Amino acid sequence: MEDRTPVAPPHPADDVTEHVGYRLKRAAAALRGAMDKALREHGLTVPQYACLELLDERPGLSNAELARSTFVTRQSMNVVLRGLQEADLISRPATTDHGRALPAHLTERGSERLHAARSAVYAIERTMVDALPQRRLAALLADLDRMAEALGG
Amino acid sequence: MEDRTPVAPPHPADDVTEHVGYRLKRAAAALRGAMDKALREHGLTVPQYACLELLDERPGLSNAELARSTFVTRQSMNVVLRGLQEADLISRPATTDHGRALPAHLTERGSERLHAARSAVYAIERTMVDALPQRRLAALLADLDRMAEALGG
DNA sequence: ACCCCTATGTCAAAATCCTGACATGGAAGA
DNA sequence: TCTTCCATGTCAGGATTTTGACATAGGGGT
DSSP states (O other): OOTTSOSOOSOGGGSGGGSHHHHHHHHHHHHHHHHHHHHHTTTOOHHHHHHHHHHHHSTTOOHHHHHHHHTSOHHHHHHHHHHHHHTTSEEOOSOOSSSSOOOOEEOHHHHHHHHHHHHHHHHHHHHHHHTSOTTOHHHHHHHHHHHHHHTTO | OOTTSOSOOSOGGGSGGGSHHHHHHHHHHHHHHHHHHHHHTTTOOHHHHHHHHHHHHSTTOOHHHHHHHHTSOHHHHHHHHHHHHHTTSEEOOSOOSSSSOOOOEEOHHHHHHHHHHHHHHHHHHHHHHHTSOTTOHHHHHHHHHHHHHHTTO
């Protein structure tokens, strides 16, 4: 239980739990867990929800584009898309006259499901943001971007 | 390629990629990718490295404690520990005279492997920190903690 | 026209992780 | 003491994700 509060840290920098990577992983894990729990009640997984949200904003995205946007491989996104197609939440043409990318679109059911789940996810986001001191959000977003870009993300 | 720079975002808050969760996931994914690549050259996975690092600082941690500290389930950590034991990087007693928790310890090989991999991981951490404006690190760590705690992390 | 390079979709196999479940050891309270 | 509860380790099964590989479509340069 006291895993994250060692009894006597010699120096903050000497404790792994004080490192940026550890904190980042911790926050991401907390978010993932909260979203998993909230989305389960809507019959969606986190990658599935991410897909629907992206397709709602930018209809016609291809499998590879969705994969890059959600930071997973094309193969992983492919199975996610199949699941969504199986559930009739998205639609994808079997062929295309130009190129190889197959544009995906939300179905009516997909749009409804997204709007139902969105409020739950937004509540989580609100919980996170409200936990921050006022006016610190922009700086946090900028810092996260700087780190990701520095690592080639 | 232009996945993260939509042509015309109506309002920042209306774009998923502007949300805190998205940025958090992006930074975490970038970190994970960089660590994966760096650790592969040392024959370690990220969870394995996390284990070794924790055991170096706090020898005798049990499977369940390590699992909580790395934000995975006991079952997942169990297979990680078996892999480390198989590679003779850690040691665990088969039985214990008191309780059920089996304290894990680094072996000589494990300590050597950790020290070899540590420099690569620390370089990544340095890259991240250097990408931040000076003196912003403490605030970032605090914000990450606040968010994690708000979500029950 | 031809070749090369990149991007995309997909298949197959393996690795990783999680959910559900069970048995055991220890602590706390009736 | 006995009972109840919690934590731990472990097994089995399935879901998710990744690595590796292959074939195809399009653009660019020769």
